[in-house]
Amino acid sequence: MKILVMVKRVTDPNVIIRVNAENTSVDLNNVKMAINPFCEIAMEEAVRLKEAGIATEIIAMSIGPAQAQDQLRTALAMGADRGLLVESEESLEPLTVAKLTAKVVEEEQIGLVLLGKQSIDTDNSQTGQMLSAILGWSQGTFASKVDIVDNTLNLTREVDSGLQSLTLTLPSVVTCDLRLNEPRFASLPNIMKAKRKPLVIKPAADYGVDLTSKIKTLKVESPNTRQSGEIVGSVAALLDKLKTEKGVI
Amino acid sequence: MSILVLAEHDNTGLKEATLTTITAASQIGGDIDVLIAGDQCAGAAEAAAKISGVSRVRVADNACYKGLLAENTAALVVSLSSEYSHIMAPATTNGKNILPRVAASLDVSAFSDIIGVVSADTFKRTIYAGNAIATVQSEDTIKVITVRGTAFSLAEQNGSASIGAVTEAHDLGLSTFAGESVAKSDRVELTSAGIVISGGRGMQNSENFSMLEKVASKLGAAVGASRAAVDAGFVPNDMQVGQTGKIVAPDLYIAVGISGAIQHLAGMKDSKVIVAINKDPDAPIFQVADYGLVDDLFDAVPQLEQAL
Numbered sequence: 253m254k255i256l257v258m259v260k261r262v263t264d265p266n267v268i269i270r271v272n273a274e275n276t277s278v279d280l281n282n283v284k285m286a287i288n289p290f291c292e293i294a295m296e297e298a299v300r301l302k303e304a305g306i307a308t309e310i311i312a313m314s315i316g317p318a319q320a321q322d323q324l325r326t327a328l329a330m331g332a333d334r335g336l337l338v339e340s341e342e343s344l345e346p347l348t349v350a351k352l353t354a355k356v357v358e359e360e361q362i363g364l365v366l367l368g369k370q371s372i373d374t375d376n377s378q379t380g381q382m383l384s385a386i387l388g389w390s391q392g393t394f395a396s397k398v399d400i401v402d403n404t405l406n407l408t409r410e411v412d413s414g415l416q417s418l419t420l421t422l423p424s425v426v427t428c429d430l431r432l433n434e435p436r437f438a439s440l441p442n443i444m445k446a447k448r449k450p451l452v453i454k455p456a457a458d459y460g461v462d463l464t465s466k467i468k469t470l471k472v473e474s475p476n477t478r479q480s481g482e483i484v485g486s487v488a489a490l491l492d493k494l495k496t497e498k499g500v501i
Numbered sequence: 502m503s504i505l506v507l508a509e510h511d512n513t514g515l516k517e518a519t520l521t522t523i524t525a526a527s528q529i530g531g532d533i534d535v536l537i538a539g540d541q542c543a544g545a546a547e548a549a550a551k552i553s554g555v556s557r558v559r560v561a562d563n564a565c566y567k568g569l570l571a572e573n574t575a576a577l578v579v580s581l582s583s584e585y586s587h588i589m590a591p592a593t594t595n596g597k598n599i600l601p602r603v604a605a606s607l608d609v610s611a612f613s614d615i616i617g618v619v620s621a622d623t624f625k626r627t628i629y630a631g632n633a634i635a636t637v638q639s640e641d642t643i644k645v646i647t648v649r650g651t652a653f654s655l656a657e658q659n660g661s662a663s664i665g666a667v668t669e670a671h672d673l674g675l676s677t678f679a680g681e682s683v684a685k686s687d688r689v690e691l692t693s694a695g696i697v698i699s700g701g702r703g704m705q706n707s708e709n710f711s712m713l714e715k716v717a718s719k720l721g722a723a724v725g726a727s728r729a730a731v732d733a734g735f736v737p738n739d740m741q742v743g744q745t746g747k748i749v750a751p752d753l754y755i756a757v758g759i760s761g762a763i764q765h766l767a768g769m770k771d772s773k774v775i776v777a778i779n780k781d782p783d784a785p786i787f788q789v790a791d792y793g794l795v796d797d798l799f800d801a802v803p804q805l806e807q808a809l
Binding site for chain 1 (some may be wrong): 566579604605610676684747770775787796
């Protein structure tokens with residue numbers, strides 16, 4: 253079974269992002285970029301499935317600017333066999349990303365798509381579900397356990413009330429949550445090897461998908477900031493404030 | 502204009518998230534129908550009929566909707582979609598699972614986790630872990646939207662909508678519900694609690710969370726956790742408060758041993774009063790806290806419990 257792993261280039265999760273002066277977008281000049289943390293978990297899961305003899309080949313794919321090659325090299329160093337960058341300088345909305353990915357899935361005869369449950373920049377949590385809809389496949393979102401036996405996918409999902417278990421038919425689209433695994437660090441020899449692994453770059457426009465956005469961003473603003481309050485000296489002082497000043501307990 | 506709201510419920514009753522989504526829907530305007538999909542869900546349908554502002558409750562009661570499987574439930578919603586200008590759901594794990602699938606099936610975009618309604622086609626939502634708020638406009642004929650519960654008030658419940666059945670079952674056979682393990686707790690739910698006490702990596706292990714449980718019992722609070730505490734395996738993921746967990750906005754939020762990473766703040770910074778207990782005076786959590794106590798949590802939390 254061939255596995256496609258989607259990898260997104262996002263801002264480093266530890267960087268505080270500011271709105272630009274024009275209030276049209278966020279200011280990403282000189283901001284450190286990284287692989288989306290949940291995509292790393294998806295990549296790790298794919299490698300484990302290959303180590304278990306279930307996956308035959310792992311293709312890491314990113315849709316984004318030329319610089320997303322950096323994140324694909326990281327995926328190759330973690331264990332992907334080859335990379336595909338569908339290049340677009342414009343940021344594409346989830347529906348468009350899903351449509352482009354569906355084309356790749358058909359071209360490459362993919363049996364399982366693994367991706368993160370959300371990207372930490374736009375926080376949409378849509379792409380996997382949309383891809384699954386377009387392909388007419390089963391979907392397993394927010395996965396915390398993936399177990400493939402014969403041609404069946406037994407999946408545990410993180411839901412609001414606890415855990416949910418599903419049995420899914422293959423092929424399938426799975427979006428990965430935090431506790432699915434702990435991604436490995438790429439070793440230096442693997443980072444060196446990754447430089448020689450094949451990485452194909454194709455323009456997004458070549459896939460015959462309408463790339464125009466149906467969502468217009470009219471304005472981007474900073475949220476209200478909280479003022480830091482006071483430091484209290486003791487538990488008793490704290491309780492007094494909560495009771496008398498705020499009346500919350 | 503007419504709006505279909507996919508309800509969050511437990512078959513016998515509604516979850517609060519449904520009521521906040523109805524409020525968001527009423528700000529858009531037009532007729533509001535509520536869809537109850539589930540297995541043996543008549544009780545939830547009756548509860549939905551009482552929500553003020555709802556015209557019709559549509560009930561799809563069939564075994565194939567047990568566990569609200571995304572494939573079947575999305576197919577159901579799509580089958581009803583031609584009657585509506587907006588399809589909405591709470592931004593719960595169900596809403597987030599099902600609605601993007603509905604949107605793509607209809608070849609329209611989706612809006613996740615909106616925090617404001619500007620007009621019938623324009624909404625506000627947070628991006629970059631709440632560090633920016635985007636105003637976004639849809640050009641699609643059908644708007645598909647999930648709603649953040651903390652951003653809207655609860656709809657009132659003195660209505661009397663009609664209830665009608667949707668009999669056609671959409672069992673696609675792609676997935677089956679194999680079971681669930683629901684965290685058993687007498688406590689209020691994290692997302693609807695008036696007081697939340699959360700622990701972070703500073704809790705050191707799973708057992709120490711019992712200290713927070715004791716305080717929570719006295720305060721009638723819910724217990725939450727930071728992503729770091731979940732990542733370290735101290736507590737299950739359904740307790741996670743933050744950008745990638747649950748969003749809460751209680752009257753009082755007590756952060757214990759939580760440094761205050763961006764991703765955690767995204768989930769709790771709209772709380773009315775924030776208290777931080779941390780032994781590191783430089784922890785970023787103090788920058789958003791109304792009251793900070795710089796102390797070892799292993800001294801402060803038992804003291805707090807004693808004093809309550």
